[in-house]
Amino acid sequence: xxxxxxxxxxxxxxxxxxxxxxxxxxxxxxxxxxxxxxxxxxxxxxxxxxxxxxxxxxxxxxxxxxxxxxxxxxxxxxxxxxxxxxxxxxxxxxxxxxxxxxxxxxxxxxxxxxxxxxxxxxxxxxxxxxxxxxxxxxxxxxxxxxxxxxxxxxxx
Numbered sequence: 371x372x373x374x375x376x377x378x379x380x381x382x383x384x385x386x387x388x389x390x391x392x393x394x395x396x397x398x399x400x401x402x403x404x405x406x407x408x409x410x411x412x413x414x415x416x417x418x419x420x421x422x423x424x425x426x427x428x429x430x431x432x433x434x435x436x437x438x439x440x441x442x443x444x445x446x447x448x449x450x451x452x453x454x455x456x457x458x459x460x461x462x463x464x465x466x467x468x469x470x471x472x473x474x475x476x477x478x479x480x481x482x483x484x485x486x487x488x489x490x491x492x493x494x495x496x497x498x499x500x501x502x503x504x505x506x507x508x509x510x511x512x513x514x515x516x517x518x519x520x521x522x523x524x525x526x
Contacts, residue, residue, distance in 0.1 A: 371518035372470050372511060386467050389439035393446055393471060395426050406485045420455040423447055446471040449506045461508060469508040473499070473515050476506070492519075 373383050404415045411419065427444045430436045445468035448454035450461035454472075461469075480495035490498065496519055503512040 372474065372514050375514035375518045376510070378470075382467060385438060386442070386470060388436070389442035389446075389467065390471055390474070392426065392430060392436075393443050393475065394422065395429055408485050410486070420447070423456050441465045442468045442471055444468075446475060448472065450508055451505045454506070464508075466508075466511075469511050473507050473511050477515070 372378075373386065378386070404411060404418060407415070423444050423446060427440050430440060430443065442465060444456065445454075445459060445464050448457065448459045448464045448468065449472075450464070450469075452458050452460045464472075477495055477499065480498060481489045481492055483489045496516060499507060499512055499516065503509050
């Protein structure tokens with residue numbers, strides 16, 4: 371939906387689709403106990419979670435055909451205000467396709483039930499995205515997503 375609203379080229383759509391498939395592969399076998407934990411994460415557990423984009427990059431780096439998606443995968447948890455991970459990049463330094471994956475992944479994470487929290491309603495998640503536009507999310511990407519969701523009759 372974001373790609374439709376932003377008139378993204380076919381090549382970039384395919385690159386984003388490919389990047390989205392293995393984007394959390396770095397979580398494999400690392401911390402199932404953490405991912406399934408019912409309570410808040412400790413500082414050490416959170417530090418381990420934040421390593422997954424680097425592990426993903428490491429796992430996928432030997433695959434020649436995936437070199438073009440590595441920056442998207444590495445930076446899909448960066449925030450516009452520099453408060454993301456793994457590198458704390460500011461908005462202008464985050465690849466555009468990573469910004470798009472970040473927003474879609476964040477919406478999915480907000481609305482999914484987890485062992486430690488029930489998922490938000492779509493309405494609440496959209497409100498959260500609105501609040502975090504220009505801090506966590508790129509304004510152009512967030513506005514395209516919100517517009518697409520409004521077109522889908524998701525009331526906010």
